Amino acid sequence: MPYLLPLAVPLCFLLTALAATTGPQMRPRRVLALARWLSLLAFVFALASGAVLIFAGSGEARLGQSAYLLSLRLDVVSLPMLVLVAFIGWIVTGFSATYLDGEARQRSFTFWMALTLASVSFFILSGSLAVLVVSFIATSLCLHQLLLFYPERPAARRAAWKKFIVSRVADAALVVAAVLLWFGYGTADIAEILAGARAGLSPPEAVAAAALLAVAALIKSAQFPTHGW
Numbered sequence: 001m002p003y004l005l006p007l008a009v010p011l012c013f014l015l016t017a018l019a020a021t022t023g024p025q026m027r028p029r030r031v032l033a034l035a036r037w038l039s040l041l042a043f044v045f046a047l048a049s050g051a052v053l054i055f056a057g058s059g060e061a062r063l064g065q066s067a068y069l070l071s072l073r074l075d076v077v078s079l080p081m082l083v084l085v086a087f088i089g090w091i092v093t094g095f096s097a098t099y100l101d102g103e104a105r106q107r108s109f110t111f112w113m114a115l116t117l118a119s120v121s122f123f124i125l126s127g128s129l130a131v132l133v134v135s136f137i138a139t140s141l142c143l144h145q146l147l148l149f150y151p152e153r154p155a156a157r158r159a160a161w162k163k164f165i166v167s168r169v170a171d172a173a174l175v176v177a178a179v180l181l182w183f184g185y186g187t188a189d190i191a192e193i194l195a196g197a198r199a200g201l202s203p204p205e206a207v208a209a210a211a212l213l214a215v216a217a218l219i220k221s222a223q224f225p226t227h228g229w
Helices: 002-019 029-056 078-099 106-124 129-147 154-185 190-198 204-220
Strands: 059-063 070-074
Touching (some): 002 059, 002 078, 029 078, 029 106, 070 078, 070 190, 078 106, 106 129, 129 154, 129 190, 154 190
Antiparallel strands (some): 059 070
């Protein structure tokens, strides 16, 4: 199924995270080499997904008996974002391998960075509300660990915990919005919800859900006045 190809992008980052669970913390040569190749492979898969979009058009890949268990969507919005994230992931992976050379917890950084990239990739490809919510929360939790890479620094701890608190507000807003959309449109499939909205279907829950989605985006993007952390 061609729409499974984009799934290879977050899987490459998940394999990187898995590899980063073993080996020495300082200068994990094998892990860093594998991370470079897997991040490059993720970028290649992201570019290859463009061919799927060109020749097959937008579409979804649904894994499992329930479409809401794991549903990923490839379209003209998700593709450029996926390519951008994969490209940045490849660059950051190579740069951090040199920049953090000699750090006591370099392997841990690689682990959390790879998990963050995987979570963001899943978020971009979300085809169902379940995938959207889980990847949204996972991205925040992984970023929290990256902010605490130097836990001995008071400023780092302070910023991390401020972000942790405000991020939970954003997570709660997104969860409630997802539940409202599910009840309002009778489906957890994002494509069906968007089709219903374009057709003029506007249940009472949709207005509240839209407001909560705006709140979640405002907080997670650190827009004023939620930028204090």
